[in-house]
Amino acid sequence: MAANVHDYLTRHCDDLVKELIGWIRHRSVAGLPESEPELIRSANWLAGALRATGFPHVDVWRIEGAPAVYAEWCEAPGAPTVLIYSHHDVRVTDDDQWEETHPFEAVVRDGYVYGRGASDAKGQVLAHVWGLRAHLATTGRDAPAVNIKILVEGEEEAGSGHLAEALEQHRERLDADLIVFSDTLTWRADHPAVCTSLRGMISAELRVFGPLRDVHSGAVSGPAINPAIELSALIAALHDDRGRITLPGFYDDVEELTETRRAELAALPYSDEDWLERSETRAIGGEHGYTVLERLWERPAVEVIGLLSGDPAGLPRAAVPAVATARFSFRTASGQKAATVEKQLRQWVESRLDDRVEYDLSISEEISQEPYRTPDDLPALAELAAAMEEGFGKRPGRMGNAGGGPAELLTRVIGAPVVFFGTGLPEDRWHDDDERVAIQMLINGAATLASFWQRLGSAGDGGRGQVAQ
CATH class of the missing domain: 3.40.630.10 (Zn peptidases)
Structure with a gap:
């Protein structure tokens, strides 16, 4: 047949x-x-x-x-x-x-x-x-x-x-x-x-606000809050030195891999060289203690999929930007719930940004996936x-x-x-x-x-x- x-x-x-x-x-x-x-x-x-x-x-x-x-x-x-x-x-x-x-x-x-x-x-x-x-x-x-x-x-x-x-x-x-x-x-x-x-998916957008409008850096540089710097510091704090996401409680509900699952993934033909060539990525990162395939399919992740502030194209205006925006894509693992991760993210952003910094965090509940x-x-x-x-x-x-x-x-x-x-x-x-x-x-x-x-x-x-x- x-x-x-x-x-x-x-x-x-x-x-x-x-x-x-x-x-x-x-x-x-x-x-x-x-x-x-x-x-x-x-x-x-x-x-x-x-x-x-x-x-x-x-x-x-x-x-x-x-x-x-x-x-x-x-x-x-x-x-x-x-x-x-x-x-x-x-x-x-x-x-x-x-x-x-x-x-x-x-x-x-x-x-x-x-x-x-x-x-x-x-x-x-x-x-x-x-x-x-x-x-x-x-x-x-x-x-x-x-x-x-x-x-x-x-x-x-x-x-x-x-x-x-x-x-x-x-x-x-x-x-x-x-x-x-x-x-x-x-x-x-x-x-x-x-x-x-x-894996599940959660999409979020964070807007960090600075001056009321783009302001010439020569006039305010130093005392002005720069939203691009504040946002960059927050993004840098998303992971610790072992590649783990730093939201408190983030891993509490993640189901650990069984030995059977580890063996299934280990049985697939894999080499770093083959993966880098086929995925067209330059290097391998991620959470320590897990193989590439375990990180890819069984562990949660967060990526910055959009980043915008100031003058990304054309001639620069030498201005402190009024707003900086980042878009995040969370990939959740078995055991995690979108509503829980959303709450963890909101609490983490609130705790990380200085009280002097205004921001807006939007999370699309309609398109969250478990x-x-x-x-x-x-x-x-x-x-x-x-x-x-x-x-x-x-x-x-x-x-x-x-x-x-x-x-x-x-x-x-x-x-x-x-x-x-x-x-x-x-x-x-x-x-x-x-x-x-x-x-x-x-x-x-x-x-x-x-x-x-x-x-x-x-x-x-x-x-x-x-x-x-």
């Missing part, structure tokens, strides 16, 4: 690539009002592709924020019902920084498709589409072996701020036994791994690992995902466990210039999914037992 699936997908590889290039043309950037028409066109494009695949029920939900695509194909009585989650929106681009191509004019080079959304996450969605097509074509079935529901939102890159409302609004249609979350990476093309955990871990004994997890072995031709390891996502929200609202499956790689340059996806990863991913549906549906009336017990 695996050979037939791969043969089918190889024959249709050019069709898959052509579809991905066509979808990438829609500049479906999250969070930009001027992109709303393209987000609608992107959703309609996907709706058309799902109808062409055979889905009898496809809708475009015009929810606040951005349109989502929902489809269902439930013609397998007694078999499990699976909800697939992903997104069709993409990150904003700096078009002039792209070297391979314009970000929305995708090209194929050396086995890769280059373009915004090629890997995150339009390519992943199309792996599902073609996985279903391969499943049907190679089994001769008129409908999937399991009941399939698909939800592809259009606001993930802006934090999924309206997803909870949409889930509640359409709750009666979303019942499922299992959720497949497809907005993740796997470890290496030649060594896939099943993702079993996802961490999630797939239960180790979930039957569907073993089925996914077996399907990946068929799809990639190699037994997969286990890994985590360093980013965030609404996995915990989905399982809380729908009441089903989550498994993760993605076709991205660390070197795919998500959110960066020259984003790309390896075509063979899409083929292997689609083959994995074709096998997964067959495996989940193979037990007939007992199929639900192969998902969650």
